[in-house]
Amino acid sequence: MKNNFLLTGATGFIGSNLARELVRQEQNVSVIVRNKELNWRLKDIADKLDIYECNIQDEKLLEIVNRVKPDYIFHLARYGNLPQEEDILKMIDINFKGTVNLINAAKQNPFKLLINTSSCIEYGVKEQSMKETDYLVPINNFGVVAAGITLYAQKEAIRNNLPIITLRLFTPYGYYEDGFRLIPSVIKSAIENELIKVSTPENVRDFIFIEDVVDAYIGATGIRHNPGEIYNIGSGRQHSIGDIVRLILEITKSKSNVQWGAVKKQTRYIEPAKWQANISKTKKILRWEPKNSIEFGLQKAIQWLNLHKDLYNN
Template sequence: MRFLITGATGFVGSNILRYLVKKNYSPHVFIRKTSNLWRIKDLVSKITLYKVDLTENELLNRTVRKIKPQVIFHLANAPLYQGRPALVKSYLDANLLGTINMIASCKDLDYQCFVNTGSSAEYGLKNKPMREDNYCQPLSLYAITKLAATNYASYIGKIDRKPIITFRLFSPFGAFDDPKRLVTETIYNALDNKQIFLSNSNLVRDYLYMEDVVDAYIKAIDKAQKYQGEIFNIGSGRQISIGKTVKAILKLSASKSKIKWGKLEPRHFESYVWEADLSKTKKCLSWKPRYSFEEGLTETINWFRENKQIYRGRVRTFR
């Protein structure tokens, strides 16, 4: 089976790539000229890399026709962590135009599955678990462009009867997570017993261990044809407060770190309700998380103990 992955140098993409390489596949990977390969540098000899900008239609179309992928995992995006926005054009190019061009490049191929990667941020603030048929009210340019990409992917999937589905990811965590994210920063500093600055302990996330995220993408391969244009939540279905998250990390890592609440400003779109309704996902994809939050944290902390040097100079520390 021929796999093509965009965004494979990112957190989720690199973990999917590792899974496929472990299963003896040789995935094809699109990267930008400016991509940092720190997450996948040990895999370069086992994959086929292409420097392809998704806004360069001619090169993109020619390369996709050459590969003839059967499964496409589209994860390329301009992310938003800690409220630090990329340039407006970066969001439009990576999140929306890149998705439109990627789908168009596969138009004449007889592929089995195309997973577009969306975000729970598309929903905006809600007062109950988020369902795929909720009215979306995104509160950032990142979320606006991700929602537009999701709507386009759903439109093409349904109108052209293509096996395109979208995963709205909630809050994955695990190996090779982004250095700026809460779980990464907290574990990294906790292992050195350093003090940790945070915002509001009552804010919440729906955390999902990365092994379960990868499992969802693999499950999609045999389901996309049946659910053309559909959207699926990928989360744990259980929200947890930042306070409880940090407390669990300190306990599982046996850390003596001191937590300084209120030292950071919360993002304007933070919420006290952020939870995935997994009813549709469980029913249609026959998927549900296998790891509890505590089990995933334990695995992640153990991974960080062995790979902490990778993050040296990348993670914020506090004095």
């Protein structure tokens, strides 16, 4: 059965993978973008999308939502995902006000589910795997605003009995990820047997393959949720940057040398010794768990990037 899907942030890493999967499933896919000239992630499927040019904090959004009448809304538009995006006033304007605007627009028509996208950055530093019920103690501006958005979406869902949930993502990687990010940048260098420049081997993350993230979003549409539920989307395991580099070198059989400390550490984060999702609730209620181990996910990412080098050479 075909449904109407509306995506914000569709030109981003996660949004573009969702759009591609929905197109593959022959769903009706509408995307809201800031520029109708779609970027490298979506250009080749532009003819299969209904494209609307709009900033999500603009009044025009209501008109678009009324026209599309979406069954499902995937909300991924965010400012602050890139290291240079540090303006908290823009985060409040685009991220928080944009979410308020989207939820207000969605309320004008019946919809089956709105999925808000959140970040593990909201948790801050923890000494154990992170649970949805943990106190939020974000340690940067993006996390503070993201936490506010999660709480606002939850409040709207509970107060108005709306089908709104939040997926709190850990560290996705895979197809169409920005080339400067850790995993694609290391893969590119390893494939070419070039010097691999990285910051430090000790930092840890809970890496989750993009196919599993997409499965979580689409799987969530087939379940009845309590209004305002929050689900962690991670692998439930943490790996160090050193682990990731070692695995990529092993899989690619690369002759690359590694220069640690060659890349400046991001100053936006305090690096915790523990960064791992507790996905017990997600497994139980969402009936989802990752299918790809870190080794298998990296193999797929390497194979894909090897076939799509041209996308990263421009």
